[in-house]
Amino acid sequence: MKKIALISVVTFLLLLSCSDDNGTTTNSDDVDPGDTTFTLQNAFPNLSFSRPVDFQSPGDSSSRVFVVEQGGIIRVFNNDESEESSDVFLDISSQINTTANEQGLLGLAFHPNFESNGYFYVNYTPSTTLSVTSRFQVSSSNPALADPNSELVLLEIPQPFTNHNGGQLAFGPDGFLYIASGDGGSGGDPDNNAQDRSNLLGAILRIDVDVTSNGLNYSIPANNPFLGQNNIREEIFAYGFRNPWRMSFDTQTGNLWSGDVGQDEREEINLVTSGGNYGWRLFEGTFCFSGDCDNDGLVPPVFEYEHNGNDQSITGGHVYRGSLTPSLVGNYIYADFIDGRIWGLNAFSSNPEDTLLINSNLNISSFGVDAQNELFICAFDGSIYRLVEN
Template sequence: MKKSFSILTLVFIFIFSSCSNSDDINLKPIEDESVTIVNTFPNLSFSRPLDLQSPNDGTNRIFVVEQRGTIKVFENDTEVTESRTFFDMSGNIASSDELGLLGLAFHPNFESNGYFYVCYTPSSDLSVVSRFKTMDNDPNMADPSSETLLLQIPQPYTNHNGGQLGFGPDGYLYIASGDGGSGGDPDGNAQNLGNLLGAILRIDVDNTGNGLNYAIPNDNPFVDTENARPEIYAYGLRNPWRFSFDVRNGNLWTGDVGQGEKEEINIIESGGNYGWNILEGTSCYNAMDCDDSGTITPVFEYDHSNNDRSVTGGYVYRGSLNPSLVGYYIYGDFISGRIWALDNVSGSMASNKLLFETSLPIASFGTDQENELYICSFDGNIYKIVEQSLP
């Protein structure tokens, strides 16, 4: 989903994930016997779920994004027996390879204004960020005629589209944008402030300016930099697949998918350069020109020695059901299905512990209104980490 794999490899992964079921998955904890993984909504199934969001409006609803263009909504109850189609964009989306409906975010005032935001690919050479709203008489149904176009990002290749959306504690909308694809960033997009690729973007959706349907926050780091796109908040990223804010301190965490050797976890800072394609993790990628001055070191990196090949960014756990995990950054790998807990420290490489080895193609993590953590898997299920009482 996020790596520079061939179409044949992606087809294989899809066939594998379509045929797997929860009985085939090794859910045995590795280092912490007090936690396990459960299929949270056993009566529901999804097609390639890659995002899970809560509107935080007090309704305790869960929204699941499916890559081919639909958003499902249902009550957050393990015994729920059916979901409803909140939005169906499948007729207007290119969804092969790494294309599709890639991200969803609810406005902080969603309860009163009904606004939500999506990132999708209407064609193989374009990513779009748009605002929609719910139907006036039905909060479980989107109004397809309500689209307000915010951003269009040309995509030179079909992979590395990013697509995660999220509102920060500052009320601004953050957008993850990959480097444009292919392999090795052949066009040097991630180090080029003149385009919107290979970056985390930040825009103000509550105001407009300069003929746009959004405004640029005054404190965005490159607003006064000549020839730089003022939407850029941080850059030097390859494919920041899934980011999240720590609800306790506001830190912005992201997993950045590596090329052929390293996967990395970053805490994103305003104006930060995270090194790609000069560096892959902490290693020199472009050996002819490896000046790493001014770049920010990952909080953690791992190699591909255990079939770990495509990091899926997660969340700093702030729920109540798993006391032993509070404060840890929980993340996984799409290919190996392994899940880790990373010490929430910054400034140097953090310590990391393996929680689970699974066969799950882990596409995303998400949280509900109580900050409990969920796992979106391409086997069609939504899982949850649960701490058990031990004698």
């Protein structure tokens, strides 16, 4: 596979020396995996899951972790490899449309004050034509489990087709909720949704879930880039994405990273900044897809790779900040869903390079981290894995 580094001068300077929108400062304390070899270890060999699509830690004082199953169930269990059973934390399978391959329960995020308020947020598709972001709360009678009747719908996004729903949720270091939204589906973004800021498709959204205003169950942060602009949805933080299926914040720098699934030519990795236009459907990565091929004002990907064989669908990951796999510290770990290969990208340099870590031969749907920032890998064989240095 041909991999192409595309970090711009501006992005490079941002990575090395500048503060981002959240006031955090990046650095270059990367580590090169070099010749280290890796194996995959089943992190919970006694447990099995149905199409796991997200792995989250609640950020409280417990040792619990949560796995989201696409069919509408969130399972909870102790972060212990000897764990033999999981509990159903939330079951909204009766509210989920599962007739389409890319729809279902797609994302989970815990409120930064979850330990005190019991709030958590999910993204799901109740029908083939709608995506919903809702807040739930833990049960008053059993705070270890969710109250399925506590749903408060925050945001609904009409979906013209059944694919490219996005679905990742994440709280940023600024305390706001970020929502990944795909371009609405089909092929080639036929309605040009990702460049049309009058809708919420093909964008990363940012909302304040702690304040309500203007009849909404949320408010628009005062520093959102398109606040007060006519015919533009103020929830938009950045736009021009095809399907930013998985995104994550670097816990050390606060930078927002996203993989964006390509069409026919390229898969890309983006460093998402406020107000950025990431090019789709004008460009697929740096490949001109439509229009006059003028890339003026567009933010190029930090990295991209060409479709080659079965490398056709990026699964975005995390910048590793744990301690158990020291050779990966500072590397962005990602995979290809179709091929199953996992890479580490050292983007904190003037010449970003990736290192193939392992060919898993698995359909990897997502990555997640626990309270210690250790990395976990969700695969559609029903298991959750770790990368282990040999």
